[in-house]
Amino acid sequence: MxxxxxxxxxxxxxxxxxxxxxxxxxxxxxxxxxxxxxxxxxxxxxxxxxxxxxxxxxxxxxxxxxxxxxxxxxxxxxxxxxxxxxxxxxxxxxxxxxxxxxxxxxxxxxxxxxxxxxxxxxxxxxxxxxxxxxxxxxxxxxxxxxxxxxxxxxxxxxxxxxxxxxxxxxxxxxxxxxxxxxxxxxxxxxHLFRKNKPSTFKNAEGLMFSGFIKGVSNDGKLQVLLEDDILKVFDLKEISLLY
CATH class of the missing domain: 3.30.930.10 (Bira Bifunctional Protein; Domain 2)
Structure with a gap:
């Protein structure tokens, strides 16, 4: 070193x-x-x-x-x-x-x-x-x-x-x-912040939506469980987590 x-x-x-x-x-x-x-x-x-x-x-x-x-x-x-x-x-x-x-x-x-x-x-x-x-x-x-x-x-x-x-x-x-x-x-x-907790997100267009963080994909995209049990992945430019 x-x-x-x-x-x-x-x-x-x-x-x-x-x-x-x-x-x-x-x-x-x-x-x-x-x-x-x-x-x-x-x-x-x-x-x-x-x-x-x-x-x-x-x-x-x-x-x-x-x-x-x-x-x-x-x-x-x-x-x-x-x-x-x-x-x-x-x-x-x-x-x-x-x-x-x-x-x-x-x-x-x-x-x-x-x-x-x-x-x-x-x-x-x-x-x-x-x-x-x-x-x-x-x-x-x-x-x-x-x-x-x-x-x-x-x-x-x-x-x-x-x-x-x-x-x-x-x-x-x-x-x-x-x-x-x-x-x-x-x-x-x-150790993911807000994993399995109801969370609010904002997409690239500025629209807000709710979901549950479930994990990450192998290439690092965030896996979010949406309404109707739809699991969707987002990359860094597509989503931000709001407190």
């Missing part, structure tokens, strides 16, 4: 992608920064983080042995690694909001942005960006955000949390590389 620490960068994912283009990067190379000025989230959202208070880092992972149709398992592994870390830190009521946000109760404490490198229809590498709210206590205009300190009342050492996340990433990637997909999927689904 190689860790490169930066005082500031626009995006750890972008920095790591540039590094990959220039040189051979060893597995589990980490780019960590105190201040990420242009952090990105899913669907083009912005990830805002107070300097030196949180974990903002990206991890390089060689995924050349994973079939491209199983690429969502990289997302599952990442979510499970963060979740396991938070369990070890005694953070209560943790769940995974599809596809890979981490919540404590209804509050978001971690976001993930995964960018896969694909060549000739084959997975080559993943750049796994993780933003974890650790010691920040004020989130202006973000009522659904929280942090480990707000939840637990404790101040955490960022390097210790980072190391724990990376060790758990290694643990779950080893399971993925052995081909035990069923274990990963069932564990991920066990």
């Amino acid at each position: 190689r860790i490169i620490k930066l005082d500031a960068t626009n995006s750890t994912n972008s920095y790591l992608r540039e590094l990959i283009s220039q040189d051979i990067v060893e597995d589990f190379t980490i780019i960590s920064t105190k201040n990420q000025t242009l952090g990105r989230g899913q669907m083009g959202t912005v990830w805002a983080s107070e300097s030196s208070k949180n974990l903002t880092f990206s991890c390089f992972k060689d995924v050349s042995g994973i079939h491209v149709e199983h690429s969502f398992y990289i997302s599952m592994v990442t979510a499970l690694a963060v979740l396991k870390t938070l369990q070890e830190l005694a953070i209560p009521k943790i769940s995974i909001k599809w596809p890979n946000d981490i919540l404590s109760e209804n509050k978001k404490i971690c976001g993930v942005l995964i960018e896969n490198v694909i060549k000739q229809s084959q997975l080559q590498a993943s750049i796994i960006g993780i933003g974890l709210n650790v010691n920040q206590t004020e989130f202006d205009n973000l009522p659904q955000a929280s942090s480990l300190k707000l939840i637990s009342g404790k101040v955490f050492v960022l390097d210790e949390v980072l190391l724990a996340v990376v060790l758990n990433l290694k643990y779950y990637f080893e399971i993925l590389q052995t081909g035990n997909l069923e274990f990963l999927k069932s564990t991920y689904e066990t």
Whole structure:
């Protein structure tokens, strides 16, 4: 494991992608920064983080042995690694909001942005960006955000949390590389936010509807049970879960 620490960068994912283009990067190379000025989230959202208070880092992972149709398992592994870390830190009521946000109760404490490198229809590498709210206590205009300190009342050492996340990433990637997909999927689904609870969704056209989250398909689409016992799958651009 190689860790490169930066005082500031626009995006750890972008920095790591540039590094990959220039040189051979060893597995589990980490780019960590105190201040990420242009952090990105899913669907083009912005990830805002107070300097030196949180974990903002990206991890390089060689995924050349994973079939491209199983690429969502990289997302599952990442979510499970963060979740396991938070369990070890005694953070209560943790769940995974599809596809890979981490919540404590209804509050978001971690976001993930995964960018896969694909060549000739084959997975080559993943750049796994993780933003974890650790010691920040004020989130202006973000009522659904929280942090480990707000939840637990404790101040955490960022390097210790980072190391724990990376060790758990290694643990779950080893399971993925052995081909035990069923274990990963069932564990991920066990922790899905609002699974089997009546929930309200909004589709791409802005129309609201109700359903029950049942799980995910092998390619990462959300399985929702609708009226008349119809099970329908949705991808990230087609649906959003409303609280």
